[in-house]
Amino acid sequence: MIFNWTILANIISFITALTAIIALILETRRSRISQQTEVLLSLTDKMNSPEIRLLRSISAKKLLTHDEQNYEIIEVLDFLDTVAYLLNIKAVNKTLVYREFSWWLIRYYLCAYSVIEEDRKLDPLSWTTLEKIALQMKRKEEGDGYSPELYSAFALQEFLKKEAKIYKIKKQNS
Numbered sequence: 001m002i003f004n005w006t007i008l009a010n011i012i013s014f015i016t017a018l019t020a021i022i023a024l025i026l027e028t029r030r031s032r033i034s035q036q037t038e039v040l041l042s043l044t045d046k047m048n049s050p051e052i053r054l055l056r057s058i059s060a061k062k063l064l065t066h067d068e069q070n071y072e073i074i075e076v077l078d079f080l081d082t083v084a085y086l087l088n089i090k091a092v093n094k095t096l097v098y099r100e101f102s103w104w105l106i107r108y109y110l111c112a113y114s115v116i117e118e119d120r121k122l123d124p125l126s127w128t129t130l131e132k133i134a135l136q137m138k139r140k141e142e143g144d145g146y147s148p149e150l151y152s153a154f155a156l157q158e159f160l161k162k163e164a165k166i167y168k169i170k171k172q173n174s
Contacts, residue, residue: 036093043083043092044100050167052079057167060160063111073112074119077127080105084133102137107159109134110151 046052059072083101086092109116109130119126138151149155 040092040096053167056163060163064160081130084129105134106138111156
């Protein structure tokens with residue numbers, strides 16, 4: 001029996017190419033996860049920055065007092081809408097966004113719903129991505145066992161009261 005070296009060379013070439021493809025796929029996946037994590041950490045830093053904390057505090061106070069001149073809530077909603085948009089286009093990991101941002105996404109959406117509705121009179125598509133993601137995350141929270149009471153008017157008022165104090169608390173700790 002004559003050994004065919006050409007067949008062996010072809011098999012080795014195929015295995016080498018397959019190994020290279022698998023390595024490329026794994027490296028691409030690792031790179032994507034690294035980039036998503038980096039973006040999420042940047043968003044988390046921004047959410048906890050003094051500027052956003054101040055906006056959150058002021059907007060929460062104005063929501064509590066029904067102040068119609070609440071320009072700060074627009075900034076907060078815009079930031080959260082950006083987080084929702086990045087999730088929607090899969091630029092960030094869904095599980096990590098849920099863990100890091102669901103609390104704020106859901107509650108600011110619910111607390112500022114009247115602001116959103118008012119703004120939609122001028123721009124019907126404003127904050128639609130935020131709405132979509134906030135409602136998805138709310139369903140996930142409920143599926144994870146969160147009580148419906150956490151979305152009650154009382155609970156949302158308590159959320160706003162805590163947010164209203166967030167800048168003062170952070171400033172004192174600095």
